[in-house]
Amino acid sequence: MIKVTCAIIIKHDLILAVQRSGKMKMPFKWEFPGGKVEEQEDETLCIQREIKEELNVEIRILDRLSPATHDYGTFTIQLIPFIATIISGELLLQEHQAHRWLTKDELWDLDWAEADVPVVQEFLTRNT
Numbered sequence: 001m002i003k004v005t006c007a008i009i010i011k012h013d014l015i016l017a018v019q020r021s022g023k024m025k026m027p028f029k030w031e032f033p034g035g036k037v038e039e040q041e042d043e044t045l046c047i048q049r050e051i052k053e054e055l056n057v058e059i060r061i062l063d064r065l066s067p068a069t070h071d072y073g074t075f076t077i078q079l080i081p082f083i084a085t086i087i088s089g090e091l092l093l094q095e096h097q098a099h100r101w102l103t104k105d106e107l108w109d110l111d112w113a114e115a116d117v118p119v120v121q122e123f124l125t126r127n128t
C-alpha cells in the first residue's frame with residue numbers, strides 16, 4: 001500500500017483544490033496537494049516537503065483527518081489528510097495544471113480523485 005499525504009489548505013473560508021495535468025496518472029482529476037511518504041519519513045514533514053515542492057509555499061498544520069484507504073485496482077493508497085494554512089511564500093503551481101479556491105458549497109462541483117471523496121465528506125461533516 002502506498003502512503004500519500006495531502007493538505008486541505010484553508011484561507012479565510014476557502015479551500016484549495018488542484019487539478020492533475022493531462023500527463024499525470026488520473027489525468028484532470030482534482031485532488032488536495034501532497035504526495036508519497038518516503039521511507040522512514042515523518043508524515044507531517046512529508047506534507048510540508050510536498051507542499052513546498054508542488055506549490056512553493058510553507059504551511060502550518062492545524063489538524064489531521066482520518067486516513068482513507070482506496071483501491072484503484074492496479075494500486076492501493078492510504079491518503080493521510082492534514083488541514084493547514086499557508087504561512088509564507090507565493091503560490092506557484094509546479095506540477096498541477098490548475099488550482100481553485102472553493103467555498104464548502106462548491107467542493108462537490110469538482111471531479112475528485114476517488115480516494116478524496118471520503119476526505120471531502122469528513123471535512124464537510126466537521127465543518128458544517
Ligand SMILES: Nc1nc2c([nH]c(=O)n2[C@H]2C[C@H](O)[C@@H](COP(=O)(O)OP(=O)(O)OP(=O)(O)O)O2)c(=O)[nH]1
Pocket residue numbers: 004005006024025026030031032033034035036077079113114115116
Ligand atoms: N497528492 C495527492 N495524491 C492523491 C490524492 N488522491 C489520490 O488518489 N492521489 C494519488 C495520486 C497518485 O497516484 C498518488 C500520489 O502520488 P504522487 O503525487 O506522489 O506522485 P504522482 O502523481 O506523480 O504518481 P506516480 O505517477 O509517481 O505514481 O496518490 C490527493 O488528494 N493528493
